[in-house]
Amino acid sequence: MAERAARLSLTEPGRFVVGCNYWASHAGTAMWSDWRPDVVDADLAQLAAEGIRVLRVFPLWPVFQPLVQLYGGGGRPEEMRHGESPLADDDAGRAGVSREAMDRFANFLALAEAHSLGLIVGLVTGWMSGRLFVPPAFDGRNVLTDPSAIRWQVRFVRHFVRRFRDSAAILAWDLGNECNCMAPVPSSDAAWVWTSAIAGAIRLEDPGRPVLAGMHSLGPAEDAHWRIQDLAELTDVLTTHPYPIFTPHCDQDPLATIRSCLHATAESRMYADIGGRPCLCEEAGTLGPMIAGERLAAEHIRTVLYSLWAHDCHGLLWWCAYDQGHLTHAPYDWHSIERELGLFRADRAAKPVAKELSRFGAWLAKLPFEALPPRRIEAVCVLTRGQDQWAAAFATFVLAKQAGLDVAFQYVDRPLREAGLYLLPSVCGDAGFPRRFWCELERRVRDGATLYLSHHDCMLSPFTEPFGLEVLGRERRTGPAEIVADGLEGAPTFRVASPIRLRLTPVRAQVLGRETDGNPAFARARLGEGTVYFLSVPIEHHLSTTPGAFHRPDASPFWKIYAAIAAPHLAGRALSKDHPMVGVTEHPLDVRRRVAVAINYSPARVETALAMAPGWSVERVLAGAPPTGAGASARLTIDANDASVLVLRRE
Numbered sequence: 318m319a320e321r322a323a324r325l326s327l328t329e330p331g332r333f334v335v336g337c338n339y340w341a342s343h344a345g346t347a348m349w350s351d352w353r354p355d356v357v358d359a360d361l362a363q364l365a366a367e368g369i370r371v372l373r374v375f376p377l378w379p380v381f382q383p384l385v386q387l388y389g390g391g392g393r394p395e396e397m398r399h400g401e402s403p404l405a406d407d408d409a410g411r412a413g414v415s416r417e418a419m420d421r422f423a424n425f426l427a428l429a430e431a432h433s434l435g436l437i438v439g440l441v442t443g444w445m446s447g448r449l450f451v452p453p454a455f456d457g458r459n460v461l462t463d464p465s466a467i468r469w470q471v472r473f474v475r476h477f478v479r480r481f482r483d484s485a486a487i488l489a490w491d492l493g494n495e496c497n498c499m500a501p502v503p504s505s506d507a508a509w510v511w512t513s514a515i516a517g518a519i520r521l522e523d524p525g526r527p528v529l530a531g532m533h534s535l536g537p538a539e540d541a542h543w544r545i546q547d548l549a550e551l552t553d554v555l556t557t558h559p560y561p562i563f564t565p566h567c568d569q570d571p572l573a574t575i576r577s578c579l580h581a582t583a584e585s586r587m588y589a590d591i592g593g594r595p596c597l598c599e600e601a602g603t604l605g606p607m608i609a610g611e612r613l614a615a616e617h618i619r620t621v622l623y624s625l626w627a628h629d630c631h632g633l634l635w636w637c638a639y640d641q642g643h644l645t646h647a648p649y650d651w652h653s654i655e656r657e658l659g660l661f662r663a664d665r666a667a668k669p670v671a672k673e674l675s676r677f678g679a680w681l682a683k684l685p686f687e688a689l690p691p692r693r694i695e696a697v698c699v700l701t702r703g704q705d706q707w708a709a710a711f712a713t714f715v716l717a718k719q720a721g722l723d724v725a726f727q728y729v730d731r732p733l734r735e736a737g738l739y740l741l742p743s744v745c746g747d748a749g750f751p752r753r754f755w756c757e758l759e760r761r762v763r764d765g766a767t768l769y770l771s772h773h774d775c776m777l778s779p780f781t782e783p784f785g786l787e788v789l790g791r792e793r794r795t796g797p798a799e800i801v802a803d804g805l806e807g808a809p810t811f812r813v814a815s816p817i818r819l820r821l822t823p824v825r826a827q828v829l830g831r832e833t834d835g836n837p838a839f840a841r842a843r844l845g846e847g848t849v850y851f852l853s854v855p856i857e858h859h860l861s862t863t864p865g866a867f868h869r870p871d872a873s874p875f876w877k878i879y880a881a882i883a884a885p886h887l888a889g890r891a892l893s894k895d896h897p898m899v900g901v902t903e904h905p906l907d908v909r910r911r912v913a914v915a916i917n918y919s920p921a922r923v924e925t926a927l928a929m930a931p932g933w934s935v936e937r938v939l940a941g942a943p944p945t946g947a948g949a950s951a952r953l954t955i956d957a958n959d960a961s962v963l964v965l966r967r968e
Contacts, residue, residue, distance in 0.1 A: 325371060325435045327489055327554055327631055328527050328595050331688030334435075334632035335622070335678040336371030337364070337660055338600060342639035346445055347646060349380040352421045358428050363665060364638060365432040368675035372434055373599065373634050374425070375442040375494055379452045381418045382473045386454035397454060397469075412476035413452075413469055419480060430486040437599075437634075438481075439531055440474050441493030441515060446655045448648035449499060459500040461511045471518045478522040490519045491531040491599075495558065497543045505539075509547045516551045529597065533558035537591050537706055537728040546728070549592030554631070556599035557585045562608070566708050566861040572609040573920035573958050574868040575898055576715060578620040583714035585630040587707070590726035591700070595631050602636040604654045613920075615669035616958040620918060622677045623960040627902045627914040629691060635660055635674060684939060685964075689912060692902040695886045696724045696738035699758075703746035704773065708861035713742045715867055716857070718918070719876035719897040721890075722883040733757050738767045738886045743855035747776040759783060763845025769882050773855035774817045784851045785826030785842030794818045798854045800838045804829025805881050811873045814863070815854040826851070829881075839878070850882055868898075868919065891933045891965050892951075896925035899955065906964070910936065913963045917955035927953040929965070937964040 326332040341348035343356045364372070389395040397404060397413060404410040409419065429436055443451050443460060451460055452469075460466040481487060492515050502508045516528050530548045533556070537545050548555055559581040561567040570576045581598050589596035601621065603614045618635070625633055641649050642656035643663050649655050660671035698713045700706040710726055717724045717740075727734050729750045739758060744750075762768045762783075770777075770784075781787050798815045801808055804827070811830075821837040830839030830852075838853045856875050860866045866875075876897050887893065891911055894901050898919035904912040917923050928949045929935075935943060941961030944951040955961050 325488055327437075327529070327597055329688060330595075330629055331690060332631065333626045333681060333689070334371045334634075335674050335681070336369050336373070336435075336632065337635040337674075338637040339364070339372040339374050340637060340639070340641070342661070342663070342665070345641045345644045345646075345649060346377060346448075346450070347644075349377055349418055349421055354424055354428065357425060360638065361428050361432045361434060363661065365434055367660070367667060367671050368678040369638075369660075370433075370435060370678065371437065371488065371632065371634065372429065372638070373437040373439060373491065375439045375445065376418070376422055376477065377445070377450055378441060378443045378473070378493075379450050381415055381422075381477070382413045382452050382469065383415055384413045384452040384454035384469060408476060408479075412472040414473060414476050419477070422481070426481060426484045426486050430484070434486065435488040436486050437489045437491050437529060438487055439491040439494045440477060440519070441470055441496055443493065444495050444498040446648040447652045451499075461496070461500045461502050462507055467511060467514055471514055474515055474518040475522050478519055482523040482526075487526065489527045489529050489554070490523065491529040491556075492516065492552070493531050495532055497532045497534065502542050505542050505544050505547060508543050509551070512548060512551045527553035529554045529599070530556045531599070532556060533563075533600075535588065537700060537730075538702065539730075545588050545592045546730075549594045553594065555588040555592050555594050555596040557581065557588055557596060558600035559584050559598065560600070560602065560604055562604060564707075565705075566711060569864040570868055571920070572603060572613055572617045573620070575719075575918040576867050578617060578624065578918045578958070579715055579718060579900075580711070581621050581633070582624040582628050582630060583711050584707075585625065586628055586714070587710045587726045589630070591728050595629075597631045598625055598633045600636045601633055602658050605657045607654075611669050615673045616920065618670050619673050619677070620916060620958040620960075622673070623914065623916050623962075624900070624918075626681075626689065627692065627904075627916065629689070633674075635670065639663070680940065685937075686906065686912075690904040690906060692723055692904050693889070694723045694725050695736070695883065696722055696740055697734045697736040698724045698726050698740045698742065699729055699733075699750075700726060701729045701741060701744050701749040703749055704743055705858060705861075709742040709857045712857035712860040713740055716860070716876050716879045717883070718900040719867075720879035720883050721887060721894055721901060722879060723902060729754055733761065736766065738883065739769070741768070741770040742857035743771050743773045744775040744777075745773045749775050759844070762847035762849060765846040767848045767850070767882065767886065768844075769850040769852070771852040771855050771857060772817070772819065773815075773858055781824060783842075783844050784840070784849055785824050786821045786837065786840055786851060787824050788819055789822055790820040792818050792820075798838065799833050800830050800854065801833070802830035802839055802878065804839070804841075805877050807877070809874050809877055811854075811856070811875060813854040813856055813859045815859070819853050821853065852878070890930065891967070892927050892929045894925045894927055894953075896923050898923055899925045909967045911965045912939075913965055914960060915941075915953060915955060915963070916960040917958060920957050922954065922957050924952055924954045927951045932968045933965050934968070935963050936966040938962070939964060
């Protein structure tokens with residue numbers, strides 16, 4: 318098991334794990350108080366047989382540390398006990414920990430090791446599936462800021478990690494399940510202090526294993542209480558839980574369409590790029606039959622698996638192992654979306670999504686390389702202050718994918734990354750980025766880079782000199798902007814929700830798109846050796862907030878704007894595609910060979926041109942059908958929500 322667990326890396330680039338979150342099939346969150354090792358053994362045997370290799374598991378906090386605060390006169394805190402029993406004067410007692418619960422977890426570890434399963438252990442599990450679980454001693458307290466609660470959490474974590482750190486089954490420690498849901502925090506400083514306390518407690522006892530964040534709903538902005546950058550500073554692996562109905566701008570379109578299929582990848586890449594840490598899609602699922610049926614859920618997750626793998630997102634853990642509709646305790650009694658989320662039904666029948674995970678894991682094991690090399694990246698998307706960063710990032714990622722471009726993210730508070738193309742989407746306010754950032758960006762452009770900036774309501778200084786446009790007036794719009802991009806092939810028309818109308822005149826810029834009254838809206842200008850593009854409307858924010866804007870048959874081809882900007886930067890690609898629902902990544906194996914991953918992000922079979930650059934040819938097909946034709950005339954057909962994976966060779 319130790320050798321096998323070592324290969325299940327959560328931090329090594331290009332490695333990918335397939336697994337699920339686990340509560341026992343008979344009890345859900347009550348598994349530790351209603352401990353049935355025979356049922357758990359059967360669960361783990363079934364999961365292993367279906368190709369599941371990693372489980373995320375949860376020692377429920379009030380079961381493992383069942384503290385009761387006793388009070389004296391005037392409500393003075395007197396003593397912590399387990400019920401009426403004083404805490405023992407030993408290591409477990411001083412940590413307030415239940416020996417019985419710890420012994421049950423030891424039994425669980427032995428079962429996991431026997432079935433060759435690797436575990437991510439969510440330590441402070443005080444929030445689960447919509448219910449708060451805390452020891453009775455902390456009822457009514459803010460467990461993220463109360464000093465006594467934090468002291469006892471640290472004691473519990475240190476004792477737990479010290480007891481089990483020698484287990485070969487444990488791959489990593491997780492701070493806990495969505496601990497940012499346990500209570501509000503007044504500031505990012507308070508969130509940092511709690512995170513530092515728990516992560517530090519883990520590392521005191523086990524400095525060798527990675528620490529996972531275990532949280533969702535992080536942001537990069539200065540006013541975010543739970544910041545990507547802070548969690549990246551304090552943990553080794555960031556995590557996403559990309560459920561559409563809980564993530565802004567994601568509960569818009571059908572599950573198997575491009576926006577929904579790219580959600581997990583875009584969010585995970587945003588976290589990883591901004592944080593500078595690996596990111597794991599730690600929870601994913603459809604939240605039951607009112608979102609999608611079982612067949613559709615499997616098709617969706619097939620696309621998501623290929624996409625996460627191709628973008629170095631380290632793995633996917635499904636939520637969760639078993640349906641819980643037969644359980645009568647809270648939270649299952651409260652929340653309908655918590656009942657039918659399993660890979661397996663209550664009668665142990667496997668759902669189609671379980672078969673999809675199993676198939677993908679088996680396919681990974683047969684690949685001729687152990688780790689997928691990093692993908693080629695042509696552009697950096699810079700997220701700026703004052704905007705809805707996730708809206709800007711998500712739409713940018715989708716548009717870039719449709720245009721055949723691969724992007725990395727950064728926040729404006731970090732030194733500017735090297736790139737040939739910089740995208741500043743939907744910039745807001747009068748302080749979107751500091752002067753020093755602009756000076757560095759302008760220098761890069763004057764040296765030959767390309768800049769694209771779309772305007773939401775921002776104030777830019779300087780403006781006329783770099784962009785080649787002069788503002789004649791600024792006013793609030795009373796309706797959406799209508800723009801004809803007559804400088805693009807086919808002169809597409811776009812209708813965009815936009816708060817501000819700039820009346821513009823070109824000074825030295827070439828106008829590529831105009832509003833219906835002739836007012837310039839999209840323009841290109843030279844700046845030194847480089848090029849700048851200015852778009853007067855925030856297409857990224859508009860697309861993120863508009864249902865159907867990416868996949869509907871009548872959707873405007875906004876991606877063509879990105880395609881025109883990106884074209885000079887794609888010359889180094891071995892192949893190109895022309896279908897907006899197909900995304901392609903290229904991964905150099907060596908100077909002459911690349912892995913190309915072409916993913917169909919739509920629920921319909923598609924055929925796309927897959928023109929190969931001179932000298933390149935297909936050496937091997939690892940998934941899907943091979944292209945037909947050759948060179949610039951090659952074409953590729955990809956089934957609905959599926960992928961083609963090719964090894965390319967240059968002569």
